[in-house]
Amino acid sequence: MSASVVLITGALTGIGRATALAFARDRAHIVVSGRNEAAGQALVDELSALGAEAAFQRADVTREAEVEALVAFTLSRFGRLDVAVNNAGTEGRPAPLADDSEANYRATFDTNVLGTLLCLKHELKAMTQQASGSIINLSSIVGQVGMAGAGVYTASKHAVEGLTKSAALEVAPLGIRVNAVAPGPILTPMLNRFTGGSEEAKAGLFGMIPAQRGGSPDEIAETILFLASTKSPYLTGQIIAVDGAYTAQ
């Protein structure tokens, strides 16, 4: 079988980067996207060294023209789009709701919800032409439960899950699959920002997880690869929690 063509947003750090490296080890053809040209080119070099064909395309997921151009670039470079990982996201400025702001709402929802919507829109257009494809969105444990002090981020991830299920229903008859992965706390730059970089705050967060630890970006990447693969052909419209049993409580 020929190599899969994979598009990853927010691919230059954290979970997105680990996912790009995992697909590269599978010899996929990969378009990595983000907002930093130099980091993008450096990642392309790393992916190429692993034997993948890779390219970088700059895109801010809140801008429809850039998302449309990103999908068009993928199609012109590799001829099709088999897998899309809508990973770009922001925690915004987590705060108690009584202290929250319109600006935080707009910035968080623009990236996490509008960004996911715009990616789905243009990816699904491409995949509908092919009548095949697998899309994986990034939710969170707070896509399913509430979190004091992070209400806006929590609401944005609930919305990502609504988009995921609705998209899956729209395209299931075409053989296109749409799922989301919902990670617990994962050791990435976002977690560092979320905890202010404090080891004590991280330990406190991990102590709330039944597995008594945080997850690694590689553990999320492996789940994404499974959802992207031919090993999960009947799995669609689902939110897969990878959270050390947090949401089993």
Ligand SMILES: NC(=O)c1ccc[n+]([C@@H]2O[C@H](COP(=O)([O-])OP(=O)(O)OC[C@H]3O[C@@H](n4cnc5c(N)ncnc54)[C@H](OP(=O)(O)O)[C@@H]3O)[C@@H](O)[C@H]2O)c1
């Ligand atoms: N780490 C966790 O504990 C955790 C848990 C649950 C869910 N998640 C989700 O997992 C995903 C990846 O997060 P991460 O933990 O790997 O954090 P991260 O390292 O901060 O990755 C987020 C990536 O998204 C990019 N991004 C942000 N806004 C963007 C925009 N408007 N357009 C394009 N790219 C944009 C960032 O690029 P810049 O550097 O340019 O900002 C960054 O590369 C996110 O959706 C996050 O909500 C993370």
